Amino acid sequence: MSKMEYMQVDCLQVPKMLFQMEKYKNLSNTAKILYSLFLDRLKFAVQNGWVDHNGDLFVIYPKSEMKKDLNTTRYGVDQAVQELVNAGNLVRIIPNNGKANHFYINDIYENEMEEESMMTLDSIMENMPMEKREMIMDKMVKASRDILDTIADMGYLDEYDTPLTSMEERGYYDEEGNLDIDAIEADGYEFGMGLAFGVLSVNDGKPERVLEIQKYVNEQYERCSKKKFMKVLETIARMNGNEDVYIEDMYACNKEARAYYLSELMMCFNFVFNEMWQGTGCAAGCDVKNQKE
Helix, strand or coil, X not given: CCCCXXXXXXXXXXXXXXXXXXXXXXXXXXXXXXXXXXXXXXXXHHHHCCECCCCCECEECCHHHHHHHHCCCHHHHHHHHHHHXXXXXXXXXXXXXXXEEEEEECCHHHHHHHHHHHHHHXXXXXXXXXXXXXXXXXXXXHHXXXXXXXXXXXXXXXXXXXXXXXXXXXXXXXXXXXXXXXXXXXXXXXXXXXXXXXXXXXXXXXXXXXXXXXXXXXXXXXXXXXXXXXXXXXXXHHHHCCCHHHHHHHHHCCHHHHHHHHHHXXXXXXXXXXXXXXXXXXXXXXXXXXXXX
């Protein structure tokens, strides 16, 4: 055979991404070759009628043939298949009533494009102001719940067993799915009361310090985003020794609920201090007005 002549060889194409992507680097070479063999078999799917009722192509590949093609044992075949199932669901197996399984082969390039799309969404949200980011997340949560409700209404799920959201756990929605403003404001009132009396207790005998804290909290309430303001409240609450349950209620609120919660919290917080400032002395056990005079 001259240098210009060569024998045509039927080659197996192996995706480079199996060697380049971090998520696939731990795949054994046997698993990588097996995935390539699955891809190669897809070209026979249409002519062999390997198409399900949804129009999706699948591959029939008996394990006896896998053993021969890979020159390995039955155990080696099972290991390689399981690696592909675990690695980003490259292969999905559907049993076939005791016959050779149906293997659905996911396109590695489509998988990566979907990941890149999600990464792009994440990067966009990272550059958003906090309030807009929270609004997007609230919409995503609501959409997922609506989808599950629709599936349940269609009769495919009697009761979907999904974790309750923090809002639902605290009863911040009524039976019709609307905000239960009374429940939200009640928790805000309780936290505001606990926060104010905590400040008074920790700063007993220091009325000017108490009023400095009140002024600071009110200034931050006006200036900061609600999310940042909650950090201010959390810091003071932890200094006071307030129970974590109140802090958790505050963070459980979505954007709409948070406005009601914090408004009631601040009303109660200022009520305690203003009562003290008016000379009753009932809140702190001291008369700030008389001390200042």
